[in-house]
Amino acid sequence: MTTILEVSHVSKSFGSQQVLKNIEMEVKEGTVLGFIGKNGAGKTTLMKCIVGMLPIDSGEIRLANVPVTFRKNRTNQFIGYLPDVPAFYDEMTAVQYLKFCGDITGMSASKLSNKISEMLALVELESSNKSIGSYSRGMKQRLGIAQALLNEPKLLICDEPTSALDPVGRKEILELLRRVKNQTTVLFSTHILSDVEKICDDMMLLHEGKIISGTEIEKLKASHKKKQVLLELMNSSDREKFTEFDYQNHPAEKNDTSLIFQGEDALQLQQALFQFLAVKQIPVKKLMILEPSLEDLFQEVVK
Numbered sequence: 001m002t003t004i005l006e007v008s009h010v011s012k013s014f015g016s017q018q019v020l021k022n023i024e025m026e027v028k029e030g031t032v033l034g035f036i037g038k039n040g041a042g043k044t045t046l047m048k049c050i051v052g053m054l055p056i057d058s059g060e061i062r063l064a065n066v067p068v069t070f071r072k073n074r075t076n077q078f079i080g081y082l083p084d085v086p087a088f089y090d091e092m093t094a095v096q097y098l099k100f101c102g103d104i105t106g107m108s109a110s111k112l113s114n115k116i117s118e119m120l121a122l123v124e125l126e127s128s129n130k131s132i133g134s135y136s137r138g139m140k141q142r143l144g145i146a147q148a149l150l151n152e153p154k155l156l157i158c159d160e161p162t163s164a165l166d167p168v169g170r171k172e173i174l175e176l177l178r179r180v181k182n183q184t185t186v187l188f189s190t191h192i193l194s195d196v197e198k199i200c201d202d203m204m205l206l207h208e209g210k211i212i213s214g215t216e217i218e219k220l221k222a223s224h225k226k227k228q229v230l231l232e233l234m235n236s237s238d239r240e241k242f243t244e245f246d247y248q249n250h251p252a253e254k255n256d257t258s259l260i261f262q263g264e265d266a267l268q269l270q271q272a273l274f275q276f277l278a279v280k281q282i283p284v285k286k287l288m289i290l291e292p293s294l295e296d297l298f299q300e301v302v303k
């Protein structure tokens with residue numbers, strides 16, 4: 001797989017505050033990469049460095065193997081960028097706005113006209129002839145993505161595209177980003193971890209100026225796995241029989257018909273449960289080892 005974005009040893013400070021510390025990352029072509037971090041972690045800063053809007057103190061950023069230089073737009077031909085707070089001309093319609101943006105890039109009139117129709121269909125705004133000022137936040141984000149994709153970028157960068165949206169708007173944007181994957185590589189930042197779990201091929205976490213890669217997150221996940229077992233019973237009366245189970249070694253969380261057991265070795269725990277269930281002849285609805293959620297891991301990393 002070709003590398004589209006390469007960030008090597010990048011550091012960046014604002015005064016005495018070092019926001020990025022020797023950052024190393026790579027984005028492979030055709031993937032959707034989720035970029036996670038708490039508020040103020042430095043996600044926007046890194047994205048602005050990638051698009052050449054902020055200078056870096058040291059290191060190198062390469063896009064399609066071309067070095068990014070502060071305020072030089074040579075590498076911006078490869079990028080579509082949707083900032084966290086996109087600005088629009090409220091009195092324009094979507095078509096007028098995209099035409100305005102396309103004209104600036106010097107696209108030919110016929111190509112632009114086809115491209116506008118294609119993009120508006122992609123973001124499902126083709127039937128809207130309202131002015132942008134009357135758009136919902138979700139519609140504005142979708143228009144922003146259409147605009148960012150107008151010049152067929154190799155990499156689409158979206159800064160917190162779902163943060164200000166309600167669940168319906170968020171779902172629409174996530175589905176759109178997933179669709180867009182057929183046309184370009186996507187890097188998007190978020191602090192909503194379930195968004196990343198839903199659509200991303202890879203993820204990375206920015207914490208205290210350093211990147212924790214998707215591979216490291218997976219390792220963390222593996223080390224946290226195999227520690228919890230969920231048991232769902234057919235009825236609540238059977239749950240009472242668990243008073244005789246060895247809770248001392250396997251403390252459990254209890255609900256009406258389910259129990260979550262904690263242990264150092266989930267396989268052993270599962271075996272002990274199987275034995276107990278067989279001896280007591282308790283019917284089972286579900287018995288499974290629980291995977292930790294990204295939210296659990298995030299809490300683990302940042303605590």
Ligand SMILES: Nc1ncnc2c1ncn2[C@@H]1O[C@H](COP(=O)(O)OP(=O)(O)OP(=O)(O)O)[C@@H](O)[C@H]1O
Binds near residue numbers: 038
């Ligand atoms: N131009 C600037 N001058 C001084 N400090 C800045 C500047 N831009 C960002 N910072 C600081 O750098 C840190 C990282 O900010 P950044 O906006 O990159 O975080 P973020 O991860 O995008 O957060 P959010 O999710 O809140 O947008 C913050 O402490 C912020 O105050």
